[in-house]
Each structure stands twice: as C-alpha cells, then as structure tokens.
Amino acid sequence: MKRRHILLSAASLALVPLLPRLTPALAAGAETVDDSDRVIGDADAPITIIEYASLTCPHCASFHTDTLPQLKSEWLDAGKARLVFRHFPLDRLALRAAMVTDCLEKDRAFFGLLATLFKSQQDWARADDPIDALQKHARLAGLSEERFNSCIEDEGIMDGILATLEQARETYEVQSTPTFFINGRKVEGNRSYEDFAAILEDVQEDS
Structure with a gap:
C-alpha cells in the first residue's frame, strides 16, 4: 500500500514545471513510436501526432469529441498522419481509468472505450461512485x-502508465493536457479542427 501511495503521488506532480524549455533535438525525440504505443492511422504516414492526455481532463474530452472525428476523416484515414495516444493522468481517477483502458489488447477496442469515456466524462467522472x-x-x-x-489493481499496468508520465514530464516537459508533438513540434492545449489542420499543413510543407 505504501508503494502505491508513492506511485500515485508521482502522478500529482505532473503539472509541476521543473525543467527549462526543450531544445529542438529533444522535442524531435518525442515522435519515436514503439510496439507498446496505441495508434490510429497508417504506420507509414508522413506525420506522427503524439498526444498526451488525461481521461478526466475536460480539454482532452473536447479534443476527442469535437476535433478528432474530422481529423481522423481528413488526415488519419487518408494516410496523411497517424495519432499515437499516451496517458498522462492528472489525478487518481484518471490513473484508474487509464489502467482499465490499457487492459484492452486491441487498439480498436482501446480507442473505442477511450472515445466513450471522453464523451461521457461528465457523467462517470463526477458520479457518486466513479469506479462503479x-x-x-x-x-x-x-x-x-x-x-x-x-486491471484496476494491477501494479504492472500502473507502473507502465506512470513511467510514461514521468518520461513525458522530465524529458519532453509536458506540463498540461492535452499536449501534442507533431513530427516533434510541441503544441499545447485543445485546438479547433481548423487550427489543428493549419498546423498539420505547415508541418507537411516542412517535411
């Protein structure tokens, strides 16, 4: 139990700015994708969007409900970009929810539950018994x-999520959610589809 409290305390530090601003070289490293990552889109897409998000973050929910559907249609399904989702839980409930989603082995099921939790965030996250x-x-x-x-008690899953969080905070200076890295370019905060598409077009021109 003591160990778990220590791990959960690490999540609460996620917003504390400890490091200087990133150099371009460090930011570029954020686009590295491995087999454990959850991905929507073609593996060979020329643009990689890394998203760090918390399941209890209203701005993250807005991105997933308002911006992502058109982004998926216009960019991900078209093979022009791929989106990699990484957990950055801002509180204990977000950590528990992240652990549950990570129990789903297939990306399709993972992103399906992710979409449901973001869409109904106000209902389950503010329920009298949010775990139920x-x-x-x-x-x-x-x-x-x-x-x-x-799943919700699996310390191995918890360790993996918190390791991702710590790497993002310490190596890439992620301080809030959602934070994106688009071919290494850091973009903070929720954006409308039009704003996001403009950034993608700019990155596309530079590629």
Missing part, C-alpha cells in the same frame, strides 16, 4: 467484472 460508473462502461467494452477488478 467506470466499470459499467468497461463492461460494455468487453471487460468482465472480474477482469475489471484485476
């Missing part, structure tokens, strides 16, 4: 109650 509300969404995504309970 979270479990109901997870059940619809195919996680049994037994599997849900196992």
Whole structure:
C-alpha cells in the first residue's frame, strides 16, 4: 500500500514545471513510436501526432469529441498522419481509468472505450461512485467484472502508465493536457479542427 501511495503521488506532480524549455533535438525525440504505443492511422504516414492526455481532463474530452472525428476523416484515414495516444493522468481517477483502458489488447477496442469515456466524462467522472460508473462502461467494452477488478489493481499496468508520465514530464516537459508533438513540434492545449489542420499543413510543407 505504501508503494502505491508513492506511485500515485508521482502522478500529482505532473503539472509541476521543473525543467527549462526543450531544445529542438529533444522535442524531435518525442515522435519515436514503439510496439507498446496505441495508434490510429497508417504506420507509414508522413506525420506522427503524439498526444498526451488525461481521461478526466475536460480539454482532452473536447479534443476527442469535437476535433478528432474530422481529423481522423481528413488526415488519419487518408494516410496523411497517424495519432499515437499516451496517458498522462492528472489525478487518481484518471490513473484508474487509464489502467482499465490499457487492459484492452486491441487498439480498436482501446480507442473505442477511450472515445466513450471522453464523451461521457461528465457523467462517470463526477458520479457518486466513479469506479462503479467506470466499470459499467468497461463492461460494455468487453471487460468482465472480474477482469475489471484485476486491471484496476494491477501494479504492472500502473507502473507502465506512470513511467510514461514521468518520461513525458522530465524529458519532453509536458506540463498540461492535452499536449501534442507533431513530427516533434510541441503544441499545447485543445485546438479547433481548423487550427489543428493549419498546423498539420505547415508541418507537411516542412517535411
């Protein structure tokens, strides 16, 4: 239990600015993608969008409900870009929710539950019993109650998420959510589709 409190305390430090601003070389390293990453889009797409987000972040929910659908249609499905999602939980509930989504092995199921949780964020995150509300969404995504309970207590999954958070905070100076790296270019905060597309077009020209 003591170890878990230490790990959860690390998540609470995610917004503390400790480092100087990034050099372009460090920012460029943020676009590296490995087999453990969750990805929408063609692996060979010329533009890689890395997103750091928290499942309890209203601005992240706005991006996923208002901006991502058109971004997916115009850029991801067209093979012009791919989106990599990485957890950056800002609180304990976001960490628990991230652990549950990471129990879904297939990217399609993962992003399906992710979309549901962002769309219904106000309902489950503010429920009297948010874990019970979270479990109901997870059940619809195919996680049994037994599997849900196992996932939400899995320290291995927790360690992986917190390691991603710490790398983002310490190496890439991620301080808030959502934060994006578009072919290494750092973009902070939610944007309208029009603003996001303009950034992508600029990056495309530079590629």
